[in-house]
Amino acid sequence: MRHIPEEELHAYLDQGLSRTQCVEIESHLAACSSCQATRDGIAALRDRTTALLATLAPPRTIPPSFESLRRRADEAVTARRRRLHLLAWAASLVLAVGLGWSASVIFRPRGGGSFAEGPASRAVQAHTASRLDTLRAGQPGAAPSPIRPAEPTQPERPAPSAPQPSREPRRTSAVRSVAYPTHADSTTRRPDREAVLSVLNTQPAPELTKLDSPRSSGEDFDGMWRTMSWDGAQAEAGKPLPHIDGLPVVQIQVQNAEGTRPVMVVAQQLASGQVIRTIEGSAAEVSQLLARRTMTDVDSVQLRGDSSTHTAAGAAAIDPSHSMAMQVGDRMLAITGDLPSDSLRAMIRRINAEMRSK
């Protein structure tokens, strides 16, 4: 007669066998005293094991309430989101070329603090260096233009000063004739360089007034915009214009609200022909502009007008444009373009690196 193997008795006593197997074993046990003895021995072994292991126990404590764990779980989610927002900030740089932002105030995560000096930004500089070199390598040659560009240097400057009273506060201004200074070659920033004129025909903006000329390309931003020359815009702004060093400028637009500093948009053209725009203005206005552009990105962060509390503008997908924004104090810089976020990010990082090295 076949006896029950020990392993099976262990499993039987552990209730690890199927009903059928149990029935078989029980019927055998009923008839086999040898197996009964084995079973008893194994039962004792099991009990001894349990007793021995029971000594390996910490002092019993009262478990914390489940509610407290729920709270911890909620905090963990919030902390994770906060970390992601911080990463978005760190990653989403905005160009401040020409504005002389000091490096230590570049990053402004929620809650203050600055990690402009952090290892992340340093690592990023190396990455962007190659990216922008690639972009620059493909710059188009100088195109004819009667306009001479202003000196496109980026001297060290303190934070931008308050708007001049001479500036027109009205929103409704006629669109002036367009002048397109360019900066085809960043290495020789001579004011007498020949400028490149290239006008891009982009989609018409729904909100622009009928004053627009067909060539104006401020369409992506609502509100009313004045297109200006480089000199004009610079004079009006009273400070250097935000732009990417080395790319031809195709348009400059300025928008004034009552009593505030103007928001400026500098459109530049890449070698591929795509246009990118650098936006600079008060945090409230720029963030509003960007927020209105974002439509379907469910992950985009809600922007608040109050710059003192502020967080990420995030990389909003505006089909197919992307934008990156950075807040510095109560100002905000953004760059938008029909490029993948990675390209924009790389460009921004490179510019940021250049800017910080000044």
Added chain:
Amino acid sequence: MNEELEALYQSTYTAVVRFLYRKVWDAERAEDLAQEVFVRALSHKPEKPRAWVFAVAANLARDEARAAVRRRRHLTLLKGDPIAQPTVAPSADHAVEHDEQMASVQDALNTLTPRDREILLLWDAGLSYPEIAAQTGLAVGAVGTTLARARRRLVDAHDRQHSGTGTDAAHS
């Protein structure tokens, strides 16, 4: 799901703490990790919470042990001593007050292979054969065999320490 998790928490928290304690040998740490496991369960909402909880607990404990080994290795290298073997036994820097009995059981437990030890501890924590099989990758039919061997070895090792006489090797 939350009610299910809460019920599981109430019924298994102690077992999870004990399970972790037998790996990290630090009561406070075991409690922290056990709570961490349930906090994560609240976020992940696993389909099979019981098995998930012990699997995560085992992972957390393993990560702790690795970190501890790295620390020990770092220290021993500095001191010029040979690298300490990572074992289940508590290291000297743990302020564990354990009596002799606990120590001898620990020693006996250490004579098991890591796999056998794990399966024995999972069983002692209250997991069923299918749950143990799922977590360890063992076939359900092999769980009984492993437990039989593990139990036998534990008891024999413990008895050997105390009685000083070897037991019949026919059982192993």
